Amino acid sequence: MSQPIIIVGAPRSGTNMLRDVLTSAPGVTTWPCDEINFVWKHGNLDLDHDEVPASRADRTASYLQSVFERRRRRDNAEIVVEKTCATSLRVPFVARALPDAKFIFIRRDGLDATASTMKRWNAEFDLAYTLKKVRFVPPTDLPRHLRDFLAKRVRQRTSGDARSDANDLKVSTWWGPRPQDFRELQRDHPLEELAFIQWQRCVVQSADALAAVDADRVLEVRYEDYVADPVAGTQRCLDFMGIGDRLERTEVGQVMTSSVGKGRSQLGPDAVSRLETLGGATLSRFGYA
Structure with a gap:
């Protein structure tokens, strides 16, 4: 089995962009869908959240390894890259289930990510x-999964949440990575705070967990630096993957800088002030204060 590359990051932090660029390189593949959270959660459906503990990895490790190997063989690839944002809440589980995996952690300004997530x-x-x-x-x-999906659709329709993006909306359903206390969070916070807290949990838990992983298995990418110079950023990632000679055959030209810094203007000064009060320490930790 080859060494999988797992992209870790909060929602709307450039994970799709990075995956698409890296999988455009010859010999690199991924799944023909956005995420495979269904696969990661196999054997752990008794948990209604995404914080699967490392202690549960042994029960599904062989299954997960076989899924990655089948994808590699099916596409006749050397490397399989996978991106599911909920992985940011269960890095120790993934590191134990896939002991040969490498991790690319991409992080973005929490206020930009929040505005996009909303x-x-x-x-x-x-x-x-x-x-x-x-x-x-x-x-x-x-x-x-079918039962859960139908229940979610019913809640959205009966609550009026579908197609609504009001900043002060208390949503009835959850989107994206689910922390253990997601039900309490969605009960107590408006949408803008939910999106920000989700970003906060994802980046903090990812950073803390990856600090315990061998340094040669982890690469950290700052979204703003990457989009400012995508050629250098992509070369750095390819070197980390052991295929540094394939830069010219990647689709790095698709990377754009247009979304950098827009979150604050989209959210407005009042919302920005509240979110900075809510998570200023996290913004400072990652250089976004």
């Missing part, structure tokens, strides 16, 4: 997007 939280249902992911649901898990 636009996605209550977006209209996309059937084509969902069906691409359903293909990779373990068959034995399908009834449970």
